[in-house]
Structure formats: structure tokens, C-alpha cells
Amino acid sequence: MAEAEQTERGQAGWLRRDAERISGALPPLLAEAERLAASVAQGVHGRRLPGMGETFWQYRKASPGDSMTSIDWRRSARSDNLYIREMEWEAAQTVWLWVDDARSMDYRSEAASRSKRDRAALLALALGVLLIRGGERVALVGTDAARPAAGETQLRRMSGTLSTPPDPDDAMRPEYGGAPRVRYARGGKAVFLSDFMGPRDTVFDALQYAADSGVSGAYVQVMDPWEEGFPFDGRLVFESMGGGVEFETQRAGALREAYQARLEERRAALGDMARRANWRRLIHRTDESPRKALLWLYTTLGGRGATPW
């Protein structure tokens, strides 16, 4: 008696509670990422390859060697040939995402509306949304969601991780980040979102490791506009975000050329690295639209881009 009542009440309650939980738990970042993903997904279509999947792709004439079970008898009955029904290839792929959470990513100049980390997290999550909706397995390395998985649960896990802003006073956080050395599955894909501003060795060794592991993917160098423009002048003491590195100058304006030259050098090195490892590289400024970067990422990962990888 009591149980039945509880059930009856329970069902309505659960529905309600779940609905609330879903809508309430949907973090702003996820919502934003989904909005962003939706705008991109509209213009991009599937894999356009026959393969394992659930969506019908094409009929083709059966050729010797095709198993009998694969013949679509209904289609074949309408003509003299035997046809095989092929589905679109929907084999899940594993994509490792890495969002640099070092202190340098906390930087936000007056010219930008978001910090570099925020932008990187948004891009990562939006890409995650697109990938998971596409049935891929996604892993967010260095976080709770480090194990590749598919489905909404993984998405929620990712958004939970990415929505939590890093503690700015956490002394354990490094000044500059390098991609963590995890066990990548060969043939997988990886997307590293970072500023790649750290010490040269740290940065490139990590990249080399990933390349050696047999994954390919994209580097997204997230930059603040001021990091490119270097609009400083006068007497200044530059310090890193954690205060660990300091540099004093009498006239910052005079250093602009030299700084930008060094930045170009770093980018060129990154580009070289990408070319060697058959990766791709994107430079994204935080004052640009994230959609552009997402579109580039999505086509790079999923579409048949010009560059094979």
C-alpha cells in the first residue's frame, strides 16, 4: 500500500526532479558550448564514408567475397542484381583533448573579454559536444574525464571539469603548462589547447611524445591580443602570472619588435613541429570568434580536409 503510493508519487517526483536536475545541472559552459556546437553542426555532415554504422549510406552491387548475410534481399528482389546495403561508417574514434590549466592561461588583457583558459575550455567543450554527438569517444586528459568515453555522461563530466575555474592561488599549478604524457591509443586524435608559451623543452618534448605515440591532431595556440600586439610602453616590470618570472624594462615600447620576433620564432617552431608530426596548428586570439576556431577544429578532425591525417 505504502509502496504503491510511493511509486505513484515517486514517478511524478522523479520526472520532475530529473527534469530539474538536467536543466539545472547543465552548466553555463555546456550550454554555451552546445549553442556553439549547434551552429557548427548545421554546416557539417557525417563521415560520408561507408562503414559500420546505423545510418543507411548506399546500395552497391554485391561482388564476390561479400558474405551472403550482407545482401539486402528486398532491394535485390527488385532487379536482377544482388545488392548489398552499406551503412555510413560510424566507427567511434577516440579524441584526446587537452586544455592547458597553467597559470599563464589565466591571463586576460583589457582588450579581451575572456581569459585564455575560458576560451580554451569553451572550445574544448564545444568540440566535445560535437564529437560525442557524433558518437566519438572523447577524453579530457589531465582531468576526471581522462578515460575515453562516449555519451552524455562523459560530456557532463567534461563540462563539470571545465566549468570549475582553477584556483588562482593554487601554488601547485605550474606557471606554464605542457601536455601530459598519457597513454594515447595509436591512431587516435588529439587536440591540445594551450598558449605554448612555456619553456621550449617542456612544450616541445610533450608534443614530441604525443607524436611518437602515434596520435595526430591539432595544436590550438590560444593567445591574448596583447600577447601579440605588445602594446606596452614606459617603465615596467613584467612578471609571469604566478610571479615566478620577472623582467624589468625602462622602455617597454622599444622591446616590441624584439618580442614579436621571438613570438614569431616560437610559432614557427610550433608550425615546424606540427608539420613534422603531421599535425595541424591553429592560432586563435581570444578576441576572435570562437566559432571560427571550432569550425576549423571540426573540419580538421572530422571532415576530409585537404590535408590527410
Place this chain on the structure above:
Amino acid sequence: MLSIGSLAFLSPWLLTALLALPVLWWLLRAIPPRPKRERFPGVRLLLGLVDPERTPDRTPWWLLALRIALASAVILALAEPILNPTARLSGQGPVLLLMDGGWASAPDWADRRASALDALDQAERAERPVALHVLAEPIGPEFRLDPRPAAEWRGRIERLTPQPWAPDRAGFAAWLATAEPEFGETIWLHDGLAHGDGDTEDPEQGEGALADALLAWGPLKLSGPLETAIALAPPRLQDGALAVTALRREGAESPAAATIAAYGGSEGEPERRLAAIEVGFEAGAAQAEGVLDLPLELTQRISRLEIDGAGSAGAVALADESIRQLRIGLVSAETDRADRPLLSSLHYLRKALATQAQLTEDGIVELVERDVDSIILADVAVVSAEERAALTEWVEAGGRLIRFAGPTLAAASLGDEFQSGLALDDALLPVRLRPGGRDIGGALAWSQPRGLRAFSEDSPFRGLAPPEEVSITRQVLAEPDADLPGKTWAALTDGTPLVTADARGAGVIVLFHVTANAEWSSLPLSGLFVSMMERIVTGSAGFGDVGIPEDLRAQEWRLISPIDGFGVIAPAPEPPLAARGERLADAPPGWDAPPGLWTTEGAGAAIGVIGPETMLRSIAPAPAGAVTEKLGETTETALKAPLLALAAILLALDGVAALAATGRLRRRAHAPAPLSIACLAVAAASILSAPAQLRAQTEGDDAEALYAVNNTVLAYVITGDAQVDRISHAGLTGLSRVLATRTAVEPSDPVGVNLETADLSLYPMLYWPMTEAQPTPSGDAAAKLNAFMRTGGMLVMDTRDQHMDAGRGGEGPGKRALRRLAADLNLPPLAPVGESHVLTRAFYLLQDFPGRWAGGAVWVEAPPPADALGRPQRPFSATTDGVSPVVIGGADWAAAWAVDESGQFLAPVGRGSRQREMAFRFGVNLAMYVLTGNYKADQVHVPALLERLGN
């Protein structure tokens, strides 16, 4: 207080902080601005870069200058600099406010009054009592200084007007030396002139002495005028024209000009401006002279002379007989023949001179004593020794003796002592006469009557054309002395002198060698005779002293036309003011003998502030230690706020500059620019915040107006006396409660209104307690009050001093205040509230109207006069519905009504509660009366109506 020129510092010791500026400079120079720390992830890329150029680690000079200026501005501002400082009260104890208040204070009287009120304000703020003394007012034996709260003097100072005489500084100094008044500081508004001259005061003992004496009592502040008053010396007649002299302070440097105007009118004609002349003071000259050359007749109509725009009694000279009338004495030896006037020796003289002079016919000695200007002797040779002496002295002093020949003179010239009585006195003739005379054209003569030769250029008659028809038939002849041609003013065609003259001392003796009638010649018949006489006598006018003749000094003189301090002619005082001639003649005008026109039996004299000898001298220089200032100079300007604003602006600039110096002011960054603009805007707004306050005030007014319009509100006038205002508010609150409980009137909380600013038309009734200290309503406020009463408002004026004049009959302070405050109000004719007045039955039936004090009449507008049948002749005014616009009483009703928050009565009233109840009933009636008008007036007529019904 430290003064540098027109700049003073209230806290000068703060200026020592300026000494620290070099240290600040050194510090600022040594410590460059801290570099800004910039978090920047790209710092790693910078490591190892070398600055291509090094700027010195020094603060840029312009930033230094800016900061030094900023520090200086702050230091200067804190030192409270004041431009054109007025001295402040500095001593202890009561403040003595001295005002000269004499004629020389009149031109800038408004400034003086403002300055005095300002001094009162200062004293009031300092809570120091004030004693006021006007030096021009007499110091009687009872005189003493009367220190009172500053506010109580305000009314007196507003009423004060300058006196038309000089301040008695010496008298006050003398009093000060004997009395022991209590005051600790003096503010003396002086007129910048010395008034110590005159024979009763020692010039040495005048101003300097007073200032020194005052300084002994405490700090002394001397306020002098920017320009001392100018004055007009008594006019003199000089050669027939009016010589006028404007006076100014001796030692005045710059040239100046003054316009002296003559006013006058004949009987029955209003006074008008007759002529004006501009006189110029040379640089350094104390006198400016001019001559008003008017026709003699016009000169005689002048009643006063005045310097245009001077506005003081000293700049007005009343004309008396000394300028108005040429006085000519006529002496004839023969008696007049009434039946044959044309033969009289004086007839033609009278006709010729009547319009131009006052003619007196009398004996020689009497005429001399009366100080006439000219004496005409028509064929009088008999001059006694006494007369001769008198005449000689008079001529020497400037008299003009005009003699006509005739048979008597001719006989005297013959030496016929029998006929002439005495030997002919040569001294009183201009020439020696030849014995006898000559007959020309007589029956037995060969020669023809002679005509006149043209007048020579030396002659006073030059320019006159001798008519041809004039002929001389007989004359006396002069001895042909060497100096005869020089003495000849007119001669016959053959050169025989006809009119000779000779100067004697200041005067002159003129001899016509013919008779004054037509017997010897036809000269008196011609128009030429009139012109000749006019020329001779006008040359004679204007000698002798103005003022009180010797023989009338013992007389009692009456003042018939005084002038006030501003030089305006006032009506004769009531009761008449009298003084002895000696007082008028010997001492300068004063309170007992004010300047004006004085008269006694048959004589009049103008007594002016300025005597003929008066010179205006500067007041003695202020003694060391006294503070001096000029009246009406630009008022003081505190420079603290502008300096602080400047410092704020500099600070904002410094912020921008520091940003620029440290390179944080980026060319492309727009943030700092709006910031600095915002800083400047804030600074500017803080300086110019007045409009905002104004707007706030307007909003406040609107709220008040809405409250008054949406509710029935009793209002009272804010008097400025906190206690009185509190009682007014509490009283009207009490009345409002009673009205709400007993009647249909439910007033809201009463409001106080400021007469100067409030809109009175919103209130039906205004309770106005009279206090001594409240300022007289300005012209605008009075106009508002008048409009308020005209349009149906009711003013309840409460003098609150019923208890003070019960039995004594004197005037309480409230009544004095009422007189002053209501001076500009259009109050209707008043009458005590009658038995049948609506006020006695508007709600309750009342017989009397007690407040805190019982008894005494309540005055309202007098009822319109009734006709024979007892009906009012004119209907009640439609606009006010028969409600009297004013109710005046002295019962202090508000005190009787006053309740505090908890409903407790504030003031004790009478014995028992009856009187308070009656007071409330009166209040209820008052409110009903003003709100319902004459509604209950019908009741007044009930007996009459009943009677009519009964019939």
C-alpha cells in the same frame, strides 16, 4: 591674521609648511615613480632582451613642477587666504558699534547700514552683545552704553538715518574718559572727515583722541568711506553773480567734478531747477569755485543750492536774504508829497530798483546797522558826525554809497553853512565839487542842454547806448583835479562829468551830478537810468556776513524749514524748535540747533552745516594697532575653495601625468582620458554646484506647496527667534488639534513660512508674532503680504506684550516691532472688535479674546461707516467676504494654545483652565472666521430680523 596687500591669511603659521617644499622637491626628484608591475604571460619571451635605450631614473621636471604646484596650492589653501579681507571681531566682551551718523555719512549711508548689519551678524555669530552709539546723537548726563544681544539692534539700525550735523566725537571721547563703560572691542564707521573744527572743540582733542581712547579698551576697527563727502560752501553774491564753492577733503589728489544746481520757485509755484554749473576740482585742490551768472530776478528766486547726487546735508546750501535780496537803503531829505509823487526825489529810484532789490527807506544809521548793500542818498547833504562815521566805516567795509546831487548839495558846495547845516564832507563824495553848479540851456543861458557822451570802456556802463533824448539842464560841477578823468563813469558831450565814482576801501562812492528826479535832467525818465542803476547796485551785492545779525542774537529764533541728513528739506518740526541767536551764531549746528532756515521777528537766516570758513579736513590717521578698511569696497573673497579646487584639478592632472610618465598612458587606450575628464568634471561640478542646490530647493518648494494645497494648513511667520518660532508651531499644533476635535475643520500640521521666500497665497491664515529682532520685510515680502491680505488671507499679528503695557500705558517691545514691521503694509483702518462682530460668534459666543494674557483690545478692520438707518453704506468687499484682512492683538495666543508632542501645555495661562479654554475658543472662532467668512454675520442680524417678523 597676516596681510599682504589685499591678501590675508587666517592661519598664516601653516605657511611655514612652504619651507618644506624644497625637501619635497628633493624627495620627489630622488624618488622616481615606481614602475608599474604588469602580469604578462609573454614575459618568458622577453627574458634576455636588453633595453635599447635607458631613460634616467629621475622624475621628469614637469611632473616635479606639477607636484610642487599641487603641494603649494594645498598649503596655501589650508592657510585660508582671503582676498580683500574685512577685519573680523577679535576682542572679548561686548562690541561697541560706533557710527558717525553725521551729514558726511549720508552719501554712502546704505553701505554704512549694510556694514553695521554685517558687524551685528558677526557679533551675533560670536554671541557677543553689542552697544550701539551714534556719535551725532547728543550725550546727555544720563547717557550710558547699553549692551544688548546683537539681534535687538537690527531694527534700530534699519531705521537709523544720518543727522544733518557733524558727529560729536570729542564729546564721546570726553564721556569715555570719565565713564567706565564695558566693552572689549570697537567697530567705528567714520565718515573720513575731521569735525573737530569750530570754536568749542580743540582740534587736537578730536578724532585722534577718540581713536586712541577706543584703542585702549580693546581692538579697534575703523571703517572709512572710499570717497569722503563733498560739501557746498554758503554761496556769495559777487559782482551781481552767485559765487558757489564746492568743498572736498583737503589733500585729495585726483581731479574731480561736481555739478551745483540752483533750485527755486516763486510763490505758488513748485520748486524747480533754475540753473546748474559744473565746477571742477583741480588735482590737489580742496575747493572748486564757479559763478552762477543769472539774471538778478532769477537769482533772487533761488531757494537752495545743491550738489547733484551728493545726497547730504553738507551739500545743500539754503538761500537766505544774503543772496536772495539786494538790500538797498534809500535816504531822502525831503518828505514825500503824496499828491505829487512824480516830483519826489526817490520816485524814479523806487521804480527802477523795485524789481531787483529790497528797498528800505530809513535813517542812515539804521540802514548801516541793517547792513544793506547800497545806500542811495538823494540830495542829502546833511550828514551828521555820527552818520558820517557810520557811513565811512560801512563804505570802507564794502558798502556802496550812491549820491544824487540837488539843490541841497549845490548849496552845500557853496559852503553855505546855513543852508546845508554843516560843511560839505569831501570824504563822502568821490570828487571835490566846485561851488555852485551850472545851468545849461536855462532861460538865461546861452548854451543848449547837453546830451550824454558815449560811455568809455573803463566805465561800468560800457555797452549801454545813451539815448539822444536825454538832456541835462543843471548839474553840479567837479573840481578839475588831475584824477578826475579816472573817476568819471559818465560824462556829457562836452566832457563835463555826470557820474563820478571813487573807491573807498572795499566799497565805492558814486555821485550823480544831477538829481534823482526829472528836475535837473531827463535822465531818470529814460530806460538808461534803470540800466545804470542796476549796474551800480548789482556790483554792490554780496558783502557782509551771512547769518545772525548782531542785534538779533539775543532773540529767540524758530526753525521753520529744517533739512535732514540727506539734504532734503523737511517740514517744520512739531513742536516748534527754538534756539537763541547766540547759539545759532556761535556754535556749529547740532542736535539743539539743526541746520535749516531759522526765523525771528522780521529776519531770517539760513544755518548750514558748512559755514563760510569751513574747510573739510581728513580724519586723523588711524592710530597704530587699529585695523582700517574701506566701506563698500569689494567684499572679501575666501580663496580656500578655489585653491582646493585647483589642487584637485592638479591632482587629477598629476594622475594623468604619472600615468604618462610611467608609460601607462597608452596612445590607443581610451580609459585614462575619460578618467581624467571625469576628474575635471567632478572638480568643476564641485565648484559650480549651486544650480543643483537651487534645483533641490525648487523641488522642496514644490513639496511644500503640494502639502499646503492638499491640506488645510495653519501657518505662522518664522521670526528667526527659535523660542518664539517653537511656541508658534506648538501653538498652532494645539489649535489644530482642538479644531479637529471640536469642528469640521481638520488642519494638518502647521508650517512655518519665511516671508521672503514662501508663497503666502497657499495659506488661509498667517500667525505673525512680533519680535524686536526680526528683520523688516523687504519690499517684495511686503508686496506679497499686501497681496495676501487683498486676496482673502488673514494676518494675525500678535505683539505678545499685553502684560507689559497693562496699566503703564507705555508701548511694549512688540508694539514697537509691529510699528516697524507693518510700516510697508497696506493695513486698512482699524477698530477694536465690537460686540456684534462676527469674530464674537463665528463658532462660540465670546465676549473677550484672551490668550496667555487677558484683557486688551483686539483690532480688526474698521466696519464700514453706517448710514442713518444703521445699514452699512458700502457692501462688504467681495474678494474678502467681509473678513478682516488683519487681526491685531497682544495676548500671545500661541503660548496659550501651545502643546508639546504628548499634548501637555507648554505655557502657564492665568488661573485655572478657563482662560486657556477661552483662548482656544477664540482660536476656533478665528479659524472659522477666516474659513467661513461672513456666514455667521447673519446671526448678528437675528434680533433685527425677529423684530421685523414680530411686526
